[in-house]
Amino acid sequence: MRHIGRAVGNFWAPLVPAARVAWLRRVIYPFVIVDVLVFVRDPIPHGDVPTALYRPLLVRQLLHLPEPSPVYVRVLFGVLLLSALVAATGRLPRAAGWVCALAMLDWLSNGMSYGKVDHDHFALVVALFVLPTVGRAGTRDREPDAAAGWAVRMVQFAVVACYCLAAWAKVRQSGWGWASGSTLTWALTRRGKGLAEILAGQPTLIHVMQWVSWTAEFCSPLMLWLRGRPLYAYLLFWGLFHLSTYLLLTIHFLPLVVCLLAFVPLERLGDADRTLRPAWARRRRGADARPRGASATPSSAR
Amino acid sequence: MRRLTGWSRVWRALVTVAVLGLVINGTARGDDQQWPFGPMSQFAFEVSNSGGTVRSVYVEALTVQGTMVRVPLDAQGIGLPRAEIEEQLGRFERDPSLLQAIAVAHARRHSDQPRYRVVYLRNEVTRLEHGKAVSHQVETPARWVVRDPANPQEIAR
Known part of the structure; x- marks a missing residue:
């Protein structure tokens, strides 16, 4: 019984080097800045849109978040950028992380309170709320840490939920015949140019692509157990999948793609960092380069 | 550890x-x-291979200068992307006066451009047969003559 309990504990909160969280912060928080500046830019113009078209999501109603106004959205923009910038440096990981998480929740829910709701940010939102729970973490901190493991695992759960539940939603909404329909043709007709227009006229190929993506979505929980090359192959598949949807439809799902990094042993970057650093820098920061503790856990442990 | x-x-x-x-x-x-x-x-909805339709919503406006223009549906345009108009299509059909908000948003964000006098919500319908597009048709589900087009304001609700 104790063995089962330990196995369950190791599954949802495995011992993972805290360095992985440190590296995730170095990717996730800068991505938030890019996301706000490049991808989710609607909230500021929404401040100019009459409130007749404002349809607040449940989360905004529950948290009593105000109707977007020109001043409010600009202040929020500043807070969000500043907190992401500080959190990306690894300083004030809890304070800056929580502010960034709450500000991003406000920003994104604003963006989706005018009718259209996107489904590409769930894993990113989860990541922003779990990363501050770990506290300070260095990129060379190889000490196995269950708090870091839980945070990483939550991001992995969220990524898998995005894929697996997307497959389920297709069954719920359209039945088992979804993959044999023309949904991709619909998307290519509306948004596609060049190659996309040619593909739209190939119904058999469209059906094959739909079956492959739908099957991969359904099987995505396997990613929680796969290791090594099979896992990397799955991650590569998703990378290519999202690249192709971007090239054909200009739909990128980047907020989800960055969270795929939670499956990658990013802590090894600390080794590469040490190896690649010039000799003079190694001498100067010799003490800093010393590992904090021997890790009993393989770096690919999740 | x-x-x-x-x-x-x-x-x-x-x-x-x-x-x-x-x-x-x-x-x-x-x-x-x-x-x-x-x-x-x-993309969870199903589009039938034969008899299925692809709907693309867009908005046009007749300006106070008498020219017909395509309303820019994006963050730089009126501040609302096409998908947000599409998701509220039913509301616009039931209450075309909501299109006043598009004229207001345009006036606020592009004060140097001619104001909108009439706003048309268009729907381009493409019909599929055997997975291929066979016909196109444009519908106008809602139309609104803007109140006070020179200086449009929100309608109190």
Whole structure:
């Protein structure tokens, strides 16, 4: 019984080097800045849109978040950028992380309170709320840490939920015949140019692509157990999948793609960092380069 | 080796169950209002191979100078992307006066451009046969003559 309990504990909160969280912060928080500046830019113009078209999501109603106004959205923009910038440096990981998480929740829910709701940010939102729970973490901190493991695992759960539940939603909404329909043709007709227009006229190929993506979505929980090359192959598949949807439809799902990094042993970057650093820098920061503790856990442990 | 103990283990277990429960519930029986726990329904709808239709919404406006223009549906344009207009299509059809908001947003964001006098909500319908587009048709589900087009204001509701 104790063995089962330990196995369950190791599954949802495995011992993972805290360095992985440190590296995730170095990717996730800068991505938030890019996301706000490049991808989710609607909230500021929404401040100019009459409130007749404002349809607040449940989360905004529950948290009593105000109707977007020109001043409010600009202040929020500043807070969000500043907190992401500080959190990306690894300083004030809890304070800056929580502010960034709450500000991003406000920003994104604003963006989706005018009718259209996107489904590409769930894993990113989860990541922003779990990363501050770990506290300070260095990129060379190889000490196995269950708090870091839980945070990483939550991001992995969220990524898998995005894929697996997307497959389920297709069954719920359209039945088992979804993959044999023309949904991709619909998307290519509306948004596609060049190659996309040619593909739209190939119904058999469209059906094959739909079956492959739908099957991969359904099987995505396997990613929680796969290791090594099979896992990397799955991650590569998703990378290519999202690249192709971007090239054909200009739909990128980047907020989800960055969270795929939670499956990658990013802590090894600390080794590469040490190896690649010039000799003079190694001498100067010799003490800093010393590992904090021997890790009993393989770096690919999740 | 840093393990979780006591309360730090309990609250994480509770959060895990709550987050997974909410997101599964969202897809099982929820709707978009529950974001971020809403259904993962991107491209979940089915389009029939034969007899299916592809609808593309766009908005046109007749300006006070008498020219017909395509309303820019994006963040730089009127501040609303096409998808947001599409998702509120039913509201516009039931209450065309909501199109006043498009004239107001345009006037606020592009004060140097000619104002809109009439706003037309258009719907381009493409019909599929054997997975291929065979016909196109443009519908106008809603039309609104803007109140006070020189200086449009929100309609009190």
